[in-house]
Amino acid sequence: MEHPTKVVLLDLDGTLTKSDSGILSSAIRTYKKLGRPVPTDEELSTFVGPPLSESFTKHGLADVSDEAVRLYREAYTTPTFDDPLNPGGEKIPGMFLNEVYDGIPEALKQLRERGYFLALATCKPEPQARLICERFHLTELMDDLFGASLDNTRIHKAQVIRYGFDRIHFDEERGDRAVMVGDRWTDVDGGHYTGVKSIGCRWGFAAPGELEEHGADMIIDTTDELPDAVDRFFATF
Known part of the structure; x- marks a missing residue:
């Protein structure tokens, strides 16, 4: 690729x-x-x-x-x-004890068809995240997977993002761009700490007002909004 x-x-x-x-x-x-x-x-x-x-x-x-x-x-x-x-x-x-949200597989397929590079960025230990994605058939819908380390040297979202960027040789000066999509303040703050703007998802576990308080750059309500929201994001920011 x-x-x-x-x-x-x-x-x-x-x-x-x-x-x-x-x-x-x-x-x-x-x-x-x-x-x-x-x-x-x-x-x-x-x-x-x-x-x-x-x-x-x-x-x-x-x-x-x-x-x-x-x-x-x-x-x-x-x-x-x-x-x-x-x-x-x-x-x-x-x-x-887990389930994929309705509409997520379809949204990920659309995003890949539109040419985006999709990478998991989770504070869950990477080996666990890999097993979950394999069981629920998410692995084949993404291009890479970045997670926390088991030795606690990489546990925060900003650390995971930096680790992932190193893996794919992300270079903003060369024109590479990224957005963090997540449901909690940890996603918004982790993105901002690394210079990455965010799309907040209301279908997750955020408390009322949490995404706004932490400065999510865009907020969407349902999974089917995700592909067009990413398009708007890269056209706007």
Whole structure:
């Protein structure tokens, strides 16, 4: 493939997939394993997006955050939960308690047909993100995949974006351009920290007003708006 000049960075949780069931189930199991009070539903809802260590630290597990992350990853990556699509069958890892949003496959196909380079940019560890994308048939709809590292040296969205740009030899001075598409403040801020503007997605897990407060450059309401929104973005910014 030719060097990508128009790059669409795509968040995973809350943007391509509705992943809260697996994330929250794994987090709840972690608190119970540690014998700690489980946060409220409102507090748990904030776990989708930010790095795990920060979420556990913020919600009562600062003293055991490393162990909490280990227990979470155990539940999230090994067969732990009943499969709602196959009751009574084999258990599945938390990361497969997940589903692709309606309209996303069609939107990604349209974007690629229009010549955009599509790359996942997620704060989820890259090996986990790769397995999720393979299971839900997203891998073949994108050109590359960038995720966090397992050793916690790359956990923030800005770090993931810089890592991805290094991988594809992104060069703004040469005329390369990019947009970050995501549903949370982490996507908007991560993009801005790296000089990348953003398209916010209301179908995800953002709190009311969150995308506006953090300065999303464009906001869309439904998945079918995504292809034309990307076109408008590259024509405008």
